[in-house]
Amino acid sequence: MIGGTASANCSGQDLRPTLEDQERQHLQNAVDETPYAEGNHWVATRDAETIHLIGSIHIDHPSLLNHVDRLAPVIETASVAFFEMTLNDRREMEKEFRDNPDLLIMSDITLPEVMDEPTWTMLANAAQKRGYPPFMTAKFRPWYLTMMLAMPPCMSLERALAGGLDNRLQDVAYSAGRTVRALEDYHTVMDFFNNAPFDQQMDMLLAAIFDPILTEDMYATMFKQYFEEKHAEAWELSRLLTKRSAAQDPERIDAAFRNMEDFLLDSRNQRWVQTIADAAQGSTPDAPVAVIAGAAHLSGEQGLLALLAERGFQLERRPF
Numbered sequence: 001m002i003g004g005t006a007s008a009n010c011s012g013q014d015l016r017p018t019l020e021d022q023e024r025q026h027l028q029n030a031v032d033e034t035p036y037a038e039g040n041h042w043v044a045t046r047d048a049e050t051i052h053l054i055g056s057i058h059i060d061h062p063s064l065l066n067h068v069d070r071l072a073p074v075i076e077t078a079s080v081a082f083f084e085m086t087l088n089d090r091r092e093m094e095k096e097f098r099d100n101p102d103l104l105i106m107s108d109i110t111l112p113e114v115m116d117e118p119t120w121t122m123l124a125n126a127a128q129k130r131g132y133p134p135f136m137t138a139k140f141r142p143w144y145l146t147m148m149l150a151m152p153p154c155m156s157l158e159r160a161l162a163g164g165l166d167n168r169l170q171d172v173a174y175s176a177g178r179t180v181r182a183l184e185d186y187h188t189v190m191d192f193f194n195n196a197p198f199d200q201q202m203d204m205l206l207a208a209i210f211d212p213i214l215t216e217d218m219y220a221t222m223f224k225q226y227f228e229e230k231h232a233e234a235w236e237l238s239r240l241l242t243k244r245s246a247a248q249d250p251e252r253i254d255a256a257f258r259n260m261e262d263f264l265l266d267s268r269n270q271r272w273v274q275t276i277a278d279a280a281q282g283s284t285p286d287a288p289v290a291v292i293a294g295a296a297h298l299s300g301e302q303g304l305l306a307l308l309a310e311r312g313f314q315l316e317r318r319p320f
Contacts, residue, residue: 010154012220015241016204023240030236036305037232040295040320041071043055043288044305044313049280050288051313052078053304054320055295057226059151060163067320068168074168076176078290079283082183082276083166087174096190103141103194110138111145114202122209129153131213142201143193149208166292173290183293184251191261201230203256207242214245229320231295235261266302273307 019027031037040055052074057064075081085093097103112120127137127145130153137145173180193201210218218241225234239257243250276291283289291304298305305315 005307007254010152010216010219012152012216012218014292015217015221017239023244027233027236027240029235034232034236034299035301036299036303036315037064038103038229039298039317040226040229040231041318042298042305043318044280044308045285045316046280046311046313048284048314050283050285051171051276051280051308052288052290052291052318053298053308054165054169054292055229055231055298056166056169057223057294058164058166058294059155059222059223060167060172062161063223063227064165064168067165068172068246068279070319071169072172074288075172075178075290077287078178078286079293080179080181080279081170081290082160082181082272082279083170083292084183085186086180086182087167089172089182093190103190104144105139111140111142112138114243114291119206119209123205126209126212140193142198142205143196146201146204146208149215151212152219153212154216155219167293168292183275183291184268188268189264196259200259203252204260207253207256210245212292214241215236226295227294232299235299265296265300266310269297269302269304269307273304273311276304277308277311 016024036042042053044051044053054071054074076293111123115123123145124137125197128134130148130151132140132148140148154305170180218238221237222234223240225237242257243253272291272293276289280289293304297303300306309315313317
């Protein structure tokens with residue numbers, strides 16, 4: 001991928017203490033209504049069939065090392081370890097981006113042509129702080145800029161994605177000679193973003209334009225929630241903070257979040273759960289199936305945990 005230069009010296013504060021009473025109550029109500037709202041490590045069993053579900057984070061952090069050590073025995077004994085994307089798939093995807101710049105670059109339009117001047121200035125400044133000059137930012141597809149803006153200026157997108165719990169546990173699986181499989185073809189998400197209507201891409205982009213200092217605070221908040229194993233809270237808080245701070249109408253932010261939730265979480269979970277259940281046939285507690293996916297995939301009525309429960313699996317939270 002194309003990358004800007006950035007330092008890895010990230011700081012930031014937990015934004016939860018800054019919430020107003022009404023916001024705090026809204027957040028708590030949303031979490032209370034969400035099945036399996038907490039827990040980054042669960043075991044699903046049906047007779048002898050055994051599945052370990054591990055909620056991952058795709059961004060690297062030094063504190064992940066302790067969790068890698070704790071979870072390594074699960075991966076080292078797994079009959080198969082599923083990840084959202086294998087390391088080989090990641091290399092193939094990056095090669096596609098290098099070989100086909102049109103996947104990231106627009107040739108028929110520039111962003112200043114479709115944005116008002118104040119919003120374009122905010123976007124150009126935010127991107128420049130991440131190492132992208134305005135002439136490049138103007139040509140990027142909106143979905144790619146959305147991903148880039150999710151990272152604070154203190155960390156480049158490439159550096160952030162180089163680690164993460166999923167990549168680290170995948171290294172464990174390969175070192176142990178385990179079978180590693182992807183939950184889906186890596187083109188699935190690429191095609192979603194590239195084929196999304198331009199106005200939907202713009203809604204996602206506008207919802208991602210923040211003051212860079214606030215982005216660093218959101219980044220710090222997300223990590224605290226992750227290590228507290230509060231993935232439902234993290235998703236809902238990101239929606240709340242986006243509506244509070246982004247350069248976009250709150251109703252359109254809600255619509256953008258619904259689109260992302262429907263495709264990036266719910267519809268993928270519905271496809272994955274059959275793959276996971278099929279692989280679990282013949283698994284045992286001593287040779288389980290391991291599933292490592294973003295923690296947001298675990299919670300909710302369409303989360304992996306609820307979908308496995310519907311298929312007769314018993315669920316038990318385990319130490320993370």
